[in-house]
Amino acid sequence: MSGNATHPMPDDELFYRLDGEKEVAEAAFSELYARYGGRVYAYCLRFLGNRDEAQDVYQETFIRFYECAKQEREMTNVPGFLLKIARNLCLNTRRNKKRTVEYEDYLTSVQPSSQEKTELLNLITTALDMIPSEYREVFVLREYQGLSYAEIAEVVDSSLSNVKVRIFRAKQKIRSILAPYIQEISE
């Protein structure tokens, strides 16, 4: 039987196919990209808060992922692996970035795009820029990726208890920033 819609090919099988012939690899890569491209980009964009940087990291994530597939033979968690690559690249980007946020950069990061239609969503993205990156990261992994606390702990290489606290504080901080606006919007 050929592959069918009711039983899509598992991630690990697709991952192993990346080391196959070009056509096979291309088809497998396209499928994995379709499955996780959005999640990886959401992580990059909301973690970095800058579109240009997010796009660069996003592209490099998938290219490195493909190159790693040529070497890695064991794969149990493709999305986790992708997020780890993206995280390392994001951290490198932030480390290399000049810490002084210029006015123009600030505008770039907080200006809502045409697709960010809701007022609250605009405020959330702004609030994300205002909280520490260790909080922002776990918040994004939880709210944008839907990862469990244990999965987040694995991705960020931290303890479960530490992750729980960071997520809680991240949410509290974002709420404290947004509370006046949420109240105003709801009124």
Add this chain to the structure above:
Amino acid sequence: MNEHQDYMDARMLHAFLDGELDSAHEEVLFGKLASSSDLRAEMQDQLAIRTAIQHDTDAFNPPAAATAAVFGALGFSIPSSAAAAAGLSAVQRRWITGASIVTAMVAVLLLYTQFPFTAFEESTIPERVVSSPSTVLTIEETPALADIPITAPFARYSAAPAAAAPSAPVENDAVMRDVNMASLGFHPVASLSSKGLAAVEPERIRERQVYFYDLIPTPDGVTLYARNVALQSDPAPEVPSQRESWFRNVNLGVMYALSEHHSIGLEAGQEAFPQTFTGITETGTRSSSQLLTGTEGGMPVRIEQNPLAYWATAVYQFNGDALLPHVHPFLQLQVGGAFRLGGLGRASVGLKFRPVERIAIVVGAEGSMLMYRFQDSWFQTNKLGMTYGLAYEF
């Protein structure tokens, strides 16, 4: 103490919202929620934040340019699913494809059932006859023609047996002309009984009247129309048009009726044609991805634009027999081009409703395809939707 309790309650709430709270603590939390308005307010705020994030489409849709860069750097072609992520959803694409097929099937069915394939074998009326005023046929002349026997060549093109038409010398120019037309494949109005034209219905005879002004272009048979189109595009417009125009999506056309069923004409309009195509920059600039992988050459780019362009096409229209009183189906095919973009084909199928003489209301489904070329590759923009308008028939 209260502050610590509030902190613990809030942590319980967050764990619950994240699906991480065990059932033993759920009961406790529900009790707290029932008694604490602050806790309920926090839950509402957190749920509002979560709901907003779920609608963060900007974050969950990688830019098409990034997708093109990834696949280009790896030497892969851009998958349609990735293109879909930047444009229409898979459901929308399937809908457009399915609707296109259905529209095409309806058009073919209409053509098959309505097109008078046998018309050239059985029709008895030359619709347009070039003649001089001296050979005008009128009903008043018909009695004189009634006794004229049908010649053999005439009968050869008739549905009746040739034997039914007695041979006789040709005595009338008009009949002679019919014979000549018959030899060219046209068929006279006469029924092929031995009674000749007397058996023909007066209404049918009136149709074969030939006047002087048939020799020169006149408004007779000409239809002017204006219609609007509401079409969904694939690819979907990623960027707005750089300019707006009152003329946008308005089509103006003129048709000339060749016969009862067939018309030709010209149509022009102005429309936005969303375009998404890929290519390689010629500057030699290398992206960070290419630097990483050592890929040579220009940077793969994906270009999205939504130009507002004038277009013009030649039109063929087939008008079917009435389905209901005053309601006729039609099929329209168009071939032409969009100014500075590429070749354009359109097809529409629908209904014409004539509530009063000379005025027709047109409603139908329409599909169009724009083909254009960029860097030796062909791309296309498909549209599907509905059209509606008014026509004035002279």
